[in-house]
Amino acid sequence: MKIYKIILPILFLTFISIYWFLESLPLEFNVSKNIIVNSNPEEVYLYLKNLNNWEKFNPVSSKDKETKYIYSFTNDTIGSSVVWNSETEGKGKVTLISITKNKIVYSFNMVELNQNTIGTFLIESQKNKTKLTWNLFGKLERNPISKLIGFFSENIFGYDMNISIIKIKSNMENKKFN
Numbered sequence: 001m002k003i004y005k006i007i008l009p010i011l012f013l014t015f016i017s018i019y020w021f022l023e024s025l026p027l028e029f030n031v032s033k034n035i036i037v038n039s040n041p042e043e044v045y046l047y048l049k050n051l052n053n054w055e056k057f058n059p060v061s062s063k064d065k066e067t068k069y070i071y072s073f074t075n076d077t078i079g080s081s082v083v084w085n086s087e088t089e090g091k092g093k094v095t096l097i098s099i100t101k102n103k104i105v106y107s108f109n110m111v112e113l114n115q116n117t118i119g120t121f122l123i124e125s126q127k128n129k130t131k132l133t134w135n136l137f138g139k140l141e142r143n144p145i146s147k148l149i150g151f152f153s154e155n156i157f158g159y160d161m162n163i164s165i166i167k168i169k170s171n172m173e174n175k176k177f178n
Helices: 002-024 041-049 051-056 059-063 144-151 153-173
Strands: 028-037 068-072 081-086 090-100 103-110 115-126 129-139
Touching: 002 144, 028 144, 028 153, 041 051, 041 103, 041 115, 041 129, 041 153, 051 068, 051 081, 051 090, 051 153, 059 081, 059 153, 129 153, 144 153
Parallel strands: none
Antiparallel strands: 028 129, 068 081, 081 090, 090 103, 103 115, 115 129
Protein backbone atom coordinates (compact mmCIF):
# COMPACT_ATOMS: atom_id res chain seq x y z
CA MET A 1 0.00 0.00 0.00
CA LYS A 2 2.87 2.35 0.78
CA ILE A 3 4.31 1.84 -2.72
CA TYR A 4 1.01 3.00 -4.29
CA LYS A 5 1.23 6.26 -2.34
CA ILE A 6 4.58 6.87 -4.02
CA ILE A 7 3.91 5.52 -7.53
CA LEU A 8 0.44 7.02 -8.10
CA PRO A 9 1.49 10.67 -7.51
CA ILE A 10 4.57 10.15 -9.70
CA LEU A 11 2.42 8.69 -12.51
CA PHE A 12 -0.11 11.51 -12.11
CA LEU A 13 2.60 14.20 -12.27
CA THR A 14 4.20 12.49 -15.27
CA PHE A 15 0.86 12.39 -17.10
CA ILE A 16 0.15 16.05 -16.29
CA SER A 17 3.66 17.07 -17.41
CA ILE A 18 3.34 15.25 -20.74
CA TYR A 19 -0.12 16.72 -21.29
CA TRP A 20 1.13 20.24 -20.47
CA PHE A 21 4.12 19.79 -22.78
CA LEU A 22 1.92 18.65 -25.70
CA GLU A 23 -0.59 21.45 -25.13
CA SER A 24 2.20 24.03 -25.14
CA LEU A 25 3.46 22.99 -28.59
CA PRO A 26 2.56 25.35 -31.44
CA LEU A 27 -0.08 24.51 -34.04
CA GLU A 28 2.26 25.25 -36.94
CA PHE A 29 5.82 24.60 -38.07
CA ASN A 30 8.32 26.28 -40.35
CA VAL A 31 11.53 24.77 -41.72
CA SER A 32 13.92 26.88 -43.78
CA LYS A 33 17.10 26.08 -45.72
CA ASN A 34 19.23 28.31 -47.92
CA ILE A 35 22.26 28.04 -50.17
CA ILE A 36 24.28 30.14 -52.62
CA VAL A 37 24.12 28.80 -56.18
CA ASN A 38 26.78 29.74 -58.72
CA SER A 39 24.19 30.38 -61.40
CA ASN A 40 22.08 33.37 -62.38
CA PRO A 41 18.63 33.82 -60.78
CA GLU A 42 16.78 33.42 -64.09
CA GLU A 43 18.21 29.91 -64.62
CA VAL A 44 17.37 28.91 -61.02
CA TYR A 45 13.84 30.27 -61.44
CA LEU A 46 13.30 28.38 -64.71
CA TYR A 47 14.73 25.17 -63.20
CA LEU A 48 12.45 25.25 -60.15
CA LYS A 49 9.21 26.17 -61.92
CA ASN A 50 9.65 23.23 -64.30
CA LEU A 51 8.16 20.30 -62.38
CA ASN A 52 9.99 17.83 -64.63
CA ASN A 53 13.15 18.85 -62.77
CA TRP A 54 11.72 18.10 -59.33
CA GLU A 55 12.37 14.37 -59.46
CA LYS A 56 16.07 15.23 -59.87
CA PHE A 57 16.15 16.69 -56.34
CA ASN A 58 13.05 15.21 -54.66
CA PRO A 59 14.28 13.10 -51.71
CA VAL A 60 11.74 10.39 -52.56
CA SER A 61 13.56 9.74 -55.87
CA SER A 62 16.87 9.03 -54.18
CA LYS A 63 15.29 6.76 -51.57
CA ASP A 64 13.19 4.75 -54.04
CA LYS A 65 14.44 4.54 -57.63
CA GLU A 66 11.14 2.90 -58.65
CA THR A 67 9.05 5.96 -57.75
CA LYS A 68 6.35 6.65 -60.35
CA TYR A 69 5.56 10.26 -61.34
CA ILE A 70 2.47 11.64 -63.06
CA TYR A 71 2.65 15.21 -64.36
CA SER A 72 -0.26 17.53 -64.96
CA PHE A 73 0.78 20.91 -66.30
CA THR A 74 0.61 23.47 -69.03
CA ASN A 75 3.87 25.35 -69.47
CA ASP A 76 4.75 25.20 -65.76
CA THR A 77 1.95 27.52 -64.72
CA ILE A 78 -0.19 27.91 -61.64
CA GLY A 79 -2.10 24.68 -61.12
CA SER A 80 0.66 22.52 -62.60
CA SER A 81 1.22 19.46 -60.42
CA VAL A 82 3.22 16.30 -60.01
CA VAL A 83 1.97 13.25 -58.13
CA TRP A 84 4.30 10.49 -57.04
CA ASN A 85 3.79 7.01 -55.73
CA SER A 86 6.57 5.13 -53.98
CA GLU A 87 6.51 1.67 -52.41
CA THR A 88 8.74 2.83 -49.53
CA GLU A 89 8.06 6.58 -49.24
CA GLY A 90 4.33 6.76 -49.88
CA LYS A 91 2.20 9.02 -52.05
CA GLY A 92 2.52 12.75 -52.45
CA LYS A 93 1.56 15.69 -54.57
CA VAL A 94 3.06 19.11 -55.33
CA THR A 95 0.95 21.82 -56.98
CA LEU A 96 2.25 25.23 -58.05
CA ILE A 97 0.00 27.89 -56.50
CA SER A 98 1.90 31.13 -57.16
CA ILE A 99 4.76 32.01 -59.49
CA THR A 100 6.53 35.36 -59.57
CA LYS A 101 9.99 36.28 -60.85
CA ASN A 102 11.69 35.67 -57.50
CA LYS A 103 9.25 33.40 -55.64
CA ILE A 104 7.62 30.06 -56.36
CA VAL A 105 4.92 28.90 -53.96
CA TYR A 106 3.55 25.36 -53.95
CA SER A 107 1.29 23.15 -51.90
CA PHE A 108 2.76 19.88 -50.72
CA ASN A 109 0.60 16.97 -49.64
CA MET A 110 1.85 13.72 -48.12
CA VAL A 111 -1.18 11.45 -48.42
CA GLU A 112 -0.29 8.91 -45.70
CA LEU A 113 0.50 11.61 -43.12
CA ASN A 114 -2.59 13.62 -44.09
CA GLN A 115 -0.22 16.59 -43.92
CA ASN A 116 -0.74 19.60 -46.17
CA THR A 117 2.03 22.17 -46.22
CA ILE A 118 3.03 25.23 -48.19
CA GLY A 119 6.50 25.51 -49.64
CA THR A 120 8.28 28.51 -51.10
CA PHE A 121 11.45 29.00 -53.07
CA LEU A 122 12.82 32.54 -52.76
CA ILE A 123 15.33 33.42 -55.48
CA GLU A 124 17.59 36.43 -54.83
CA SER A 125 20.42 37.82 -56.94
CA GLN A 126 23.75 38.18 -55.12
CA LYS A 127 26.76 39.35 -57.16
CA ASN A 128 26.43 37.04 -60.21
CA LYS A 129 25.17 34.26 -57.96
CA THR A 130 21.81 33.30 -56.52
CA LYS A 131 20.74 32.96 -52.92
CA LEU A 132 18.08 30.26 -52.83
CA THR A 133 15.90 29.99 -49.73
CA TRP A 134 13.50 27.08 -49.34
CA ASN A 135 10.75 27.36 -46.72
CA LEU A 136 8.22 24.73 -45.71
CA PHE A 137 5.28 25.83 -43.55
CA GLY A 138 2.48 23.73 -42.16
CA LYS A 139 -0.52 24.02 -39.88
CA LEU A 140 -1.07 21.20 -37.43
CA GLU A 141 -4.17 19.58 -36.04
CA ARG A 142 -4.85 19.85 -32.34
CA ASN A 143 -3.85 16.30 -31.45
CA PRO A 144 -0.71 14.89 -29.81
CA ILE A 145 0.65 13.06 -32.88
CA SER A 146 0.26 16.07 -35.17
CA LYS A 147 1.90 18.35 -32.61
CA LEU A 148 4.81 15.95 -32.21
CA ILE A 149 5.30 15.97 -35.99
CA GLY A 150 5.52 19.76 -35.73
CA PHE A 151 7.94 19.55 -32.80
CA PHE A 152 10.25 17.26 -34.80
CA SER A 153 9.64 18.98 -38.18
CA GLU A 154 13.27 20.10 -38.49
CA ASN A 155 14.32 16.44 -38.16
CA ILE A 156 11.51 15.08 -40.32
CA PHE A 157 11.65 17.60 -43.18
CA GLY A 158 14.88 19.53 -42.62
CA TYR A 159 17.26 16.66 -43.34
CA ASP A 160 15.64 15.88 -46.71
CA MET A 161 15.36 19.58 -47.59
CA ASN A 162 19.06 20.06 -46.91
CA ILE A 163 20.03 17.15 -49.17
CA SER A 164 17.63 18.39 -51.86
CA ILE A 165 18.83 21.99 -51.84
CA ILE A 166 22.41 20.74 -52.24
CA LYS A 167 21.21 18.66 -55.23
CA ILE A 168 19.56 21.76 -56.72
CA LYS A 169 22.86 23.65 -56.39
CA SER A 170 24.79 20.79 -57.96
CA ASN A 171 22.30 20.36 -60.81
CA MET A 172 22.34 24.08 -61.57
CA GLU A 173 26.11 24.40 -61.46
CA ASN A 174 26.61 21.27 -63.59
CA LYS A 175 23.78 22.23 -65.97
CA LYS A 176 21.72 19.07 -65.28
CA PHE A 177 18.27 20.33 -66.08
CA ASN A 178 15.52 20.58 -68.71
